[in-house]
Amino acid sequence: MRRAVRALARPGPWKRGPVLAALALLLGLLMLMHAEITDRGGLGSLVETFLPWFGLFIPGLLAGALWRRSAAAVVALLLPVVAWLSLFGGLLLDRSRSGGDLTVVSHNVGAENPDPAGTARDLAASGADLLALEEMPPQATATYEKELAEAYPYHAVKGTVGLWSKLPLSDTRPVNVVRGNVGPLAETRPVDIPVDAPRALRTVVSTDHGPLAVYVAHLGSVRVMPRNGFWTDSRDFGAVALAKAVTAEQVERVMVLGDMNGTTDDRALDGLTSQLHSAQDAAGDGFGFSWPASFPVARIDQILVRGVDPESSWILPATGSDHLPVAAAISW
Numbered sequence: 284m285r286r287a288v289r290a291l292a293r294p295g296p297w298k299r300g301p302v303l304a305a306l307a308l309l310l311g312l313l314m315l316m317h318a319e320i321t322d323r324g325g326l327g328s329l330v331e332t333f334l335p336w337f338g339l340f341i342p343g344l345l346a347g348a349l350w351r352r353s354a355a356a357v358v359a360l361l362l363p364v365v366a367w368l369s370l371f372g373g374l375l376l377d378r379s380r381s382g383g384d385l386t387v388v389s390h391n392v393g394a395e396n397p398d399p400a401g402t403a404r405d406l407a408a409s410g411a412d413l414l415a416l417e418e419m420p421p422q423a424t425a426t427y428e429k430e431l432a433e434a435y436p437y438h439a440v441k442g443t444v445g446l447w448s449k450l451p452l453s454d455t456r457p458v459n460v461v462r463g464n465v466g467p468l469a470e471t472r473p474v475d476i477p478v479d480a481p482r483a484l485r486t487v488v489s490t491d492h493g494p495l496a497v498y499v500a501h502l503g504s505v506r507v508m509p510r511n512g513f514w515t516d517s518r519d520f521g522a523v524a525l526a527k528a529v530t531a532e533q534v535e536r537v538m539v540l541g542d543m544n545g546t547t548d549d550r551a552l553d554g555l556t557s558q559l560h561s562a563q564d565a566a567g568d569g570f571g572f573s574w575p576a577s578f579p580v581a582r583i584d585q586i587l588v589r590g591v592d593p594e595s596s597w598i599l600p601a602t603g604s605d606h607l608p609v610a611a612a613i614s615w
Contacts, residue, residue, distance in 0.1 A: 296352055296353060296354035296355070297354050297355050298355070299351050299352060299353040299354075299355070299356075300347070300348055300351040300353025300355060300356040301355065303344055303347050303348050303351060303353055303356035303359075304348075304353065304355040304356040304358075304359040305359075306344060307344050307348075307356055307359035307360045307362065307363055308359050308362055310337065310340055310341070310344070310362075310363040311359075311362030311363035311364075311365070311366045312362070313330070313337065314334065314337055314363060314366040314367060314370060315362075315366045317330055317331055317334060317548075318550065322550065324513060325505070325513025325514060325515045326513065327550060328505075328513055328515050328545070328549050328550065328551055329507075329513040331546065331548045331549045331550060332545065332546055332548070332549055332581055332583075333580065333581065334370070334546075334548050335367075335370075335371050335374075335548075335570060336580070337363075337367070338363075338367040338371070340363070341360060341363055341364060341367065344356065344360055344363075345357070345360055348360065370548075371570075374564070374567070374569060374570050375569070377568040377569075378565065378566050378567060378568065379566050379567065379568050379594065379595035379596065379597070380566065380594045380595060381594070381595075382594050382612070382614060383594040383595065383612025383613055383614050384490075384492070384613065384614045384615050385412050385413065385490070385495075385591075385612070385613050385614075386409075386410065386411045386412050386413075386610065386611070386612050386613075387411055387412065387413040387414075387415070387538065387540060387586060387610065387611055387612075387613065388406060388409050388411040388413070388414050388415070388599065388608055388609070388610045389415040389416075389417070389499075389540040389541055389542075389584055389585075389586055389608065389609050389610075390402075390406060390414075390415070390416055390417070390584070390599075390602070390604065390606065390607075390608035390609070391416075391417045391418045391501065391541075391542040391584060391604055391605075391606040392416050392417065392418060392419060392423075392427070392602070392603075392604050392606075393418055393603065393604035393605055393606065394418050394419075394420045394443075396423070396602070396603040396604050397603050398602075398603040399423040399426045399427060399430075399603070400426050400429075400430050401602070401603060402602040402603050402604065403426065403427050403430035403431050404430055405599075405600070405602050406431075406599075406602070406608060407430070407431055407433075407434040407435070409599060409608075409610065411610065412448065412449045412450065413446060413447070413448050413449075413450075413488065413497065413538075413540075414431065414435060414446070414447040414448070415444070415445070415446050415447075415497075415499040415540035415541060416444065416445050416446075416447070416499075417443065417444050417482075417499065417500070417501035417541050417542045418443055418444075418501055418542065418604075419440075419443050419444070419445060420443070421480075424440060424445070427445070427447075428440075431447045434447075434449070435447035435448055435449055436449070437449070437450065437451055437452045438452070439452050439455040439484060439486050440484075441455070441456075441457040441481040441483075441484035442457065442480035442481030442482060442484075443480045443481070443482055443501060444481070444482060444483060444484055444499045444500065444501055444541070445484070445499065446484065446486055446497060446499050446540075448488055450488050450489055450490055451488070451489040452486045452487065452488060452489070453486070453487050453489065454485075454486065454487045455484060455485070455486040455487075456484065456485055456486075457481040457483065457484055457485075458481075458483035458484060458485050458498065458500065458524070458525065458528050459481070459483075459524060460482050460483040460500055460502060460503075460520070460521035460522075460524045460525050461481070461482055461503070461517075461521065462503065462516065462517050462520040462521070482500065482501045482502070482503075482521070483498065483499065483500035483501065483521070483525060483541070484498070484499050484500075485497070485498050485528065485532075486499075487534060492536075492615045493535075493536065494534050494536070495534070495536045495537075495538060495591070496532050496534035496536065496537045496538070497537075497538045497539075497540065498525065498528065498529065498537070498538070498539045498540065498541070499540050499541050500521070500525055500539065500540075500541035500542075500543070501541055501542045501544075502517075502518045502521035502522055502525070502541070502542065502543050502544045502545070503516075503517025503518040503519075503520065503521050503544065504517065504518065504544055505517075505518050505544050505545070515545075515551060518543075518544045518545060518551060519551045522543070522545070522551050522552055522554060522555065523554055525539070525554075525555060526554030526555050526558065527554075529555065529558055529559070529589075530554075530558065535590045536589065536590035536591050536615075537559065537588070537589040537590060538586070538587070538588050538589075538591070538613075539555065539559060539585065539586075539587040539588075540585070540586055540587075541584070541585065542583060542584050542585075542606065543555075543583055543584070543585045544583050545583055546581055546582055546583060547561045547563075547564060547582075547585065552585075555587060556587070558589060559587035559588055559589045560587065560588060560589070560593075561585060561586070561587055562586040562587070562588060562593035562596040562611035562613070563582060563585075563586065563596045563609070563611075565592075565593045565596075566593035566594055566595050566596050566611070566612075567595075567596035567597070568595075568596075568597065570582060571596060571597070571598055571609065572598075572607075573598060573606055573607045573608075573609050574605070574606050574607070575605050575606070576601045576602075576604060576605050576606055576607050577605075579598075579607060582609075583606075584606055584607070584608075584609045585609070586609055586610075586611045588611075588613060591613045591614065591615060592613060592614050592615075593611055593612070593613055594611075594612045594613060594614050595611065595612045596609070596610065596611040596612075597609075597610050597611075598610070
């Protein structure tokens with residue numbers, strides 16, 4: 284009789300684990316409604332930067348639900364599973380295709396790179412037709428020019444960014460994506476980078492299929508600051524300025540290469556991603572994380588295109604930089 288009473292008093296599987304069920308629902312709603320999260324203090328941008336990693340909470344919650352034998356929690360987990368698969372499930376597949384008329388590489392070479400000559404040789408060995416470099420300190424620019432001269436007869440440099448090409452370049456000009464030496468990052472700028480150095484350029488590549496407008500950009504850094512939260516003001520200003528330049532572009536075929544300091548899920552890049560599409564998202568294999576090089580957790584180095592078709596996208600081996608080089612093959 285006592286055993287029967289205890290069995291009747293014990294909560295059933297649908298009443299066990301209410302906290303686990305609530306957490307599962309909150310996780311699913313967070314992923315589905317991430318665009319509604321306030322960006323005050325950069326919170327929304329921070330969540331969107333690491334949004335794919337929220338899927339790691341699902342196995343933990345499932346283990347808890349099974350341990351508690353909670354049917355309610357297991358059913359509630361369907362929401363985050365469906366939400367994550369709807370957002371990122373396609374990235375688990377190999378979307379690459381063979382072929383391509385033009386191969387491009389973009390790499391933040393790093394102001395503190397201890398071996399710029401070796402980095403230049405590694406990048407040249409990729410055989411890319413276009414090679415975009417970002418965060419070049421002035422004293423290393425001559426090294427890159429020397430090491431890349433044989434493979435790339437044409438190049439354009441503006442400030443800390445440059446484009447090396449096997450095809451002729453013309454109409455090169457800087458693009459202002461710098462807000463200025465203001466904000467909490469004013470005293471954390473690398474000493475090797477001048478305060479007023481241009482961080483973006485626009486040039487036209489002459490191809491057999493007509494002109495291709497290429498933008499190379501390094502948007503402002505982001506930081507998690509004790510007083511400012513996820514500080515993104517400089518990056519956000521640059522993203523808006525770059526999006527305006529692309530909007531005004533008269534050349535039909537456009538490519539944007541560079542370190543955007545944000546993922547394509549980040550709302551700060553909406554002005555760009557609404558006009559161009561990501562080579563990695565369209566033709567990559569996996570997530571293509573590019574930063575940090577030692578243990579990549581986010582793809583903040585982008586190849587964005589309009590008027591051409593990405594056929595494949597991939598990551599190149601590490602160099603002396605804290606970023607990994609990103610590459611793509613495109614066709615007309």
